Amino acid sequence: MTVLAPDARPALPPSPYRVVDRGRETSDTATIVLEPVRSALPPFSPGQFAMVFGFGVGDIPLSVSRIEGDRLTHTVRSVGAISTRLASLEPGAPVGVRGPFGTGWDLSAAAGLDLLIVAGGLGLAPLRTLITAALRAPERYGRLNVLVGARSPGDLLYAGQPERWRNAGARVLVTVDRPDDTWRGDVGVVTGLLNRAGFDPDRTVAFLCGPEVMMRATARDLARRGIAPDRIQLSLERTMHCGTGHCGHCQLGPLLLCRDGPVVRWDRAEPLLAVREL
Amino acid sequence: MTAGRRDFLEALPPVHRGWLLGFAHEVTLPAETRIFGEDDVADRFWVLRSGLVALDVHIPGRGPVVVETVADGELLGWSWLFEPYRWHLGARTRSAVHAWEFDAARVRAAMEDQPAAGLALFRTIADQVIGERLRSARTRLLDLYGNDKSHESGVRGAVG
Numbered sequence: 100m101t102v103l104a105p106d107a108r109p110a111l112p113p114s115p116y117r118v119v120d121r122g123r124e125t126s127d128t129a130t131i132v133l134e135p136v137r138s139a140l141p142p143f144s145p146g147q148f149a150m151v152f153g154f155g156v157g158d159i160p161l162s163v164s165r166i167e168g169d170r171l172t173h174t175v176r177s178v179g180a181i182s183t184r185l186a187s188l189e190p191g192a193p194v195g196v197r198g199p200f201g202t203g204w205d206l207s208a209a210a211g212l213d214l215l216i217v218a219g220g221l222g223l224a225p226l227r228t229l230i231t232a233a234l235r236a237p238e239r240y241g242r243l244n245v246l247v248g249a250r251s252p253g254d255l256l257y258a259g260q261p262e263r264w265r266n267a268g269a270r271v272l273v274t275v276d277r278p279d280d281t282w283r284g285d286v287g288v289v290t291g292l293l294n295r296a297g298f299d300p301d302r303t304v305a306f307l308c309g310p311e312v313m314m315r316a317t318a319r320d321l322a323r324r325g326i327a328p329d330r331i332q333l334s335l336e337r338t339m340h341c342g343t344g345h346c347g348h349c350q351l352g353p354l355l356l357c358r359d360g361p362v363v364r365w366d367r368a369e370p371l372l373a374v375r376e377l
Numbered sequence: 378m379t380a381g382r383r384d385f386l387e388a389l390p391p392v393h394r395g396w397l398l399g400f401a402h403e404v405t406l407p408a409e410t411r412i413f414g415e416d417d418v419a420d421r422f423w424v425l426r427s428g429l430v431a432l433d434v435h436i437p438g439r440g441p442v443v444v445e446t447v448a449d450g451e452l453l454g455w456s457w458l459f460e461p462y463r464w465h466l467g468a469r470t471r472s473a474v475h476a477w478e479f480d481a482a483r484v485r486a487a488m489e490d491q492p493a494a495g496l497a498l499f500r501t502i503a504d505q506v507i508g509e510r511l512r513s514a515r516t517r518l519l520d521l522y523g524n525d526k527s528h529e530s531g532v533r534g535a536v537g
Contacts, residue, residue: 220522250522276517278443283471286431286446288513294383294450310521316512324383 113152113195114140118188119170124256128176128221129186130164133194139169140196144203145228146334146362149173150342152195153184160200160339160357161185162225171196174224174256200342202362204229204332209304213241215296215326217317219248219289219309223256225334225361226308234267243269244296248289248309251277272296289313290320300325308334315372318365331365335372384450385424386477388505393497400484401477412453412468419462420481422454428474432466441467445510452506457481458499 120132133151143149143163151173152158159181165172177183188194206229214233218226226245233240245264249255252275261271272292274285285292289309305321307314314333322328337349337356344358352371354360386394404423406412413419415435427449433441444466447453453476456464462481488495 248522250520254522274446276520276522282443284446285429285448286443288516291446291448291509291513295448312516312519313521316516 111197113150113158113197114138116171116194116196118190118192118194120190121188124174124258125176125254127178127186128174128254128256130172130174131185131188132165133171133173133196135169136193140198142166143171143199145206145232146203146225147199147201148225148339148342148361149196149198149200150339151185152197153181153188154193154195156181156184158195158197159185160342162334162361163199164224164227165231166228174221176221197342200357201360204306204334204362206232208330208332209233210239211241213298213303214243215298215303215305215321216243216245217248217289217293217305217307217309217314218246219313220250220254221256222307222309222313222334223247224308226306227257227260229306230264230269234264234269237268241302242298244298245269245271246289246292246296247271247273248292248313249273249275251275252279252282270296288316290317293317293320293324300327303330305331306333307331311336311372318369322365328366328369329364332362333365333368334361335363335368336361383505385452385501385505386450388501390497393494396487396491396494397479397484397498398477400479400487404476404478406470406474406476408470408472408474410470410474412470413464414467415465416463419454419457419464422452422457422479422481422484423476424452424479425449426475426477428476429471430468430474431471432468434466441469445513446471452502455502455506458485458502 115136116133117136118131119134122130124130143166148160148162149171150158151161161173161175163171164174175182175186177186216226216230230245233243261273265271272295274287274289274292275282278286303326305326307317318331318333321331335356337351339357340346340348342357344355349356352374389397425447430447430453431443432445432447433443436442453468488498
């Protein structure tokens with residue numbers, strides 16, 4: 100008999116997908132586009148993730164960085180055996196996909212309000228779907244501010260997209276930690292851009308994704324500037340394994356982030372992130 | 378002012394803001410202007426009203442390497458506050474800059490003469506500028522965006 104944890108979802112086998120496109124983003128990061136071989140998985144929402152299975156190596160959680168019909172786009176950095184395999188797959192290669200998993204960005208909370216999106220490093224990947232969704236419905240939202248931080252100019256994802264977002268009406272500011280000789284923009288941490296975002300804290304919903312230290316610092320700064328904690332959403336990360344709430348690897352206090360996250364509001368996340376791990 | 382901003386001047390109590398601005402005059406600097414170099418005498422400081430300034434360090438063989446940028450609403454320079462009154466970094470405009478410029482010696486003397494205003498200014502510089510940049514530097518020391526090879530089971534593209 101199988102005993103599931105409360106609210107755990109049944110574990111399903113991966114659905115067959117194949118790579119239909121692959122593009123290099125940076126020296127160690129690629130974006131792959133997947134298409135179902137037969138039937139597609141249920142629709143993904145911005146902020147949700149899939150477990151993507153590389154044959155012969157295993158599966159890892161990857162957030163969707165673009166949703167277009169049945170096609171799923173994932174941006175992968177090569178950091179281990181599985182991600183290196185996935186990032187190097189050529190069009191035609193088979194993969195297995197499970198999902199959609201987790202909570203997505205609650206864009207409805209921003210209806211009629213301004214959006215402030217803060218991305219650090221690869222954190223821009225799950226936020227790209229949110230930016231696209233907001234730009235597609237400009238009548239539903241106020242101003243869109245996008246702040247992006249990266250290690251160096253060569254580590255910035257989605258070349259050309261920030262300019263397209265600007266042309267579509269977003270205010271986009273980019274900063275790097277380590278500029279090269281060609282960089283003419285901002286240098287420093289992404290929180291250093293908050294002053295110039297020009298947001299009204301009473302009318303703003305913030306969406307954060309990046310290294311946890313960056314998100315904590317940003318969320319605290321935004322709260323000090325007057326954004327209510329329940330209007331700050333962040334995408335948290337712990338070791339994901341099953342994706343269905345069975346294994347407990349991704350536990351954060353009372354939350355299983357594969358099921359109750361990865362998107363969590365700051366009013367819920369703040370006390371949990373203050374607890375030191377054993 | 379937008380409510381979410383924390384400009385340097387806005388952080389000063391209004392009475393002391395007016396006091397400080399009494400020492401200011403407006404300047405406009407073209408893009409790519411060297412404002413000061415490392416170890417130059419720190420006899421002025423600025424509050425940027427618009428534009429972007431790069432703070433740099435000269436590295437032999439590489440020239441000036443930018444370590445941080447200062448933008449509108451922010452204070453440019455605090456070495457004028459402490460002996461030996463020389464700049465630790467260089468500064469160069471990246472775009473045209475419009476700023477309030479202050480005579481450092483006059484402001485220092487006024488801080489001595491009016492301790493309440495001096496303390497308010499000192500606290501604001503310590504919190505808004507020195508503290509903020511120290512926190513920023515410490516954060517960047519962590520190299521948060523660097524390759525974390527520790528695990529690949531994260532949701533944002535397989536990084537921790």
